[in-house]
Amino acid sequence: MATSALPRSPTQLRALIRQGRWARPTAGLAPGHVQANLVVLPKEQAFDFLLFCQRNPKPCPLLEVMEPGNPEAIHLAPGSDIRTDLPRYRIYRHGSMVAEVEDIREEWRTDLVSFLLGCSFSFETALIAAGIPLRHIEQRKNVAMYITTIPTSAAGQFSGPMVVSMRPIPQDKVVRAVQVTSRFPGVHGAPVHIGDPEAIGIRDLSRPDYGDPVEVKPGESPVFWACGVTPQAVAAMSKPPLMITHAPGHMFVTDMRDEDLAVL
Amino acid sequence: MATSALPRSPTQLRALIRQGRWARPTAGLAPGHVQANLVVLPKEQAFDFLLFCQRNPKPCPLLEVMEPGNPEAIHLAPGSDIRTDLPRYRIYRHGSMVAEVEDIREEWRTDLVSFLLGCSFSFETALIAAGIPLRHIEQRKNVAMYITTIPTSAAGQFSGPMVVSMRPIPQDKVVRAVQVTSRFPGVHGAPVHIGDPEAIGIRDLSRPDYGDPVEVKPGESPVFWACGVTPQAVAAMSKPPLMITHAPGHMFVTDMRDEDLAVL
Numbered sequence: 001m002a003t004s005a006l007p008r009s010p011t012q013l014r015a016l017i018r019q020g021r022w023a024r025p026t027a028g029l030a031p032g033h034v035q036a037n038l039v040v041l042p043k044e045q046a047f048d049f050l051l052f053c054q055r056n057p058k059p060c061p062l063l064e065v066m067e068p069g070n071p072e073a074i075h076l077a078p079g080s081d082i083r084t085d086l087p088r089y090r091i092y093r094h095g096s097m098v099a100e101v102e103d104i105r106e107e108w109r110t111d112l113v114s115f116l117l118g119c120s121f122s123f124e125t126a127l128i129a130a131g132i133p134l135r136h137i138e139q140r141k142n143v144a145m146y147i148t149t150i151p152t153s154a155a156g157q158f159s160g161p162m163v164v165s166m167r168p169i170p171q172d173k174v175v176r177a178v179q180v181t182s183r184f185p186g187v188h189g190a191p192v193h194i195g196d197p198e199a200i201g202i203r204d205l206s207r208p209d210y211g212d213p214v215e216v217k218p219g220e221s222p223v224f225w226a227c228g229v230t231p232q233a234v235a236a237m238s239k240p241p242l243m244i245t246h247a248p249g250h251m252f253v254t255d256m257r258d259e260d261l262a263v264l
Numbered sequence: 265m266a267t268s269a270l271p272r273s274p275t276q277l278r279a280l281i282r283q284g285r286w287a288r289p290t291a292g293l294a295p296g297h298v299q300a301n302l303v304v305l306p307k308e309q310a311f312d313f314l315l316f317c318q319r320n321p322k323p324c325p326l327l328e329v330m331e332p333g334n335p336e337a338i339h340l341a342p343g344s345d346i347r348t349d350l351p352r353y354r355i356y357r358h359g360s361m362v363a364e365v366e367d368i369r370e371e372w373r374t375d376l377v378s379f380l381l382g383c384s385f386s387f388e389t390a391l392i393a394a395g396i397p398l399r400h401i402e403q404r405k406n407v408a409m410y411i412t413t414i415p416t417s418a419a420g421q422f423s424g425p426m427v428v429s430m431r432p433i434p435q436d437k438v439v440r441a442v443q444v445t446s447r448f449p450g451v452h453g454a455p456v457h458i459g460d461p462e463a464i465g466i467r468d469l470s471r472p473d474y475g476d477p478v479e480v481k482p483g484e485s486p487v488f489w490a491c492g493v494t495p496q497a498v499a500a501m502s503k504p505p506l507m508i509t510h511a512p513g514h515m516f517v518t519d520m521r522d523e524d525l526a527v528l
Binding site for chain 2: 051153156182
């Protein structure tokens with residue numbers, strides 16, 4: 001199915017995914033609606049992970065946390081089923097990925113708590129609307145992501161460095177990029193760093209830890225935002241007996257509008 | 265001891281309180297620093313309460329959640345001891361207040377989780393700095409608070425109506441009051457309602473459910489903000505075996521500056 005033939009309504013899109021008719025990335029689908037990262041953990045680990053997110057709102061902006069065992073995102077997507085409504089999932093046991101699957105009904109348990117976290121798609125839409133070009137989107141690449149020396153605030157068993165995404169921004173648009181993304185703390189918010197990569201422990205911009213490298217041209221500054229890969233990386237490091245996440249780029253499409261996330 | 269003789273540093277002020285030399289309200293003390301509401305619950309109830317706060321950030325703005333059994337607010341007030349550093353506490357068992365005490369060392373257990381929540385003192389400082397008069401402060405009264413028909417989002421055993429505080433604002437300053445408080449989502453943020461009290465279930469402004477009534481004069485609008493009494497009221501309704509809170513007005517004074525809370 002071509003992207004252009006897909007329904008624009010989040011409800012209809014989730015229904016299609018539930019039927020197994022779309023197992024590809026969700027970038028650009030249901031435009032104007034918030035897409036979310038997924039982390040599923042047993043209740044045993046959920047308090048500490050919720051605390052970790054609360055202490056680190058920039059990399060871990062919580063949009064919804066679901067009751068143990070409840071597969072419906074009652075606030076962001078009434079009628080949804082988190083076990084079937086994402087195109088693709090990754091299953092981790094004791095920190096190692098053991099499978100990539102199209103639904104998680106067989107894994108579901110009454111003690112599983114689902115965390116939905118903001119993703120950068122929403123603020124990228126706002127940047128583009130403000131006339132700020134984004135090279136990785138123009139070049140149809142994944143955004144470049146780096147492990148930094150910026151510490152997160154630990155919570156129980158969860159700790160580790162912050163992962164950031166980098167976007168080259170024309171120098172005369174850097175201030176505007178700060179302003180635009182500051183409106184969206186629910187999807188990572190303002191940058192965590194502007195300029196010199198080494199100041200946050202990044203040795204070589206051309207060798208990202210995740211995603212694809214993009215060139216920073218003369219007259220541009222690298223601008224770094226906290227990245228939603230952080231909570232997944234941190235959770236994996238603590239080696240919980242079971243963790244389920246979305247597969248990269250295969251997000252949960254919610255009914256919430258991007259603009260509903262704006263603080264001002 | 266007169267208020268004017270008290271140290272202006274939060275660390276020194278907490279030391280004085282710890283020594284039992286100040287057991288009175290904290291309004292106006294350590295000016296420019298954030299004061300916090302306290303709710304202490306056993307770990308058994310802590311996940312659901314953390315979830316409740318995450319779902320209701322306007323009435324329940326979390327500033328810090330402490331590890332089970334840890335009495336030190338390591339982020340907001342390094343070196344502090346939550347068991348001794350507030351002037352006065354209330355102890356609830358199964359939803360009923362059983363004691364008001366000056367320290368809680370005898371009640372402390374390794375499974376107790378302390379929640380520090382934003383309080384309106386910080387945004388009131390910002391309103392006054394913006395030239396917006398606040399009648400209850402001028403008249404040295406407690407702010408008027410009302411139980412509304414605005415529902416909160418339930419989490420596990422926690423649910424109940426939102427409690428709001430009301431401040432009469434001159435009509436030509438209402439927009440500015442919205443702008444100023446929008447900068448401070450960590451301490452309740454923008455108003456939840458402006459004008460007609462009946463629209464949110466308040467029958468009679470002259471009879472608040474908590475605090476003292478203040479007059480709304482001609483040319484003023486009543487403006488309503490989500491209130492930190494909400495989480496205490498909701499927690500008490502669920503009748504946990506043990507809950508400890510600050511006594512009204514006797515807050516935890518942190519090292520954080522009010523301006524550190526501003527989003528823009």
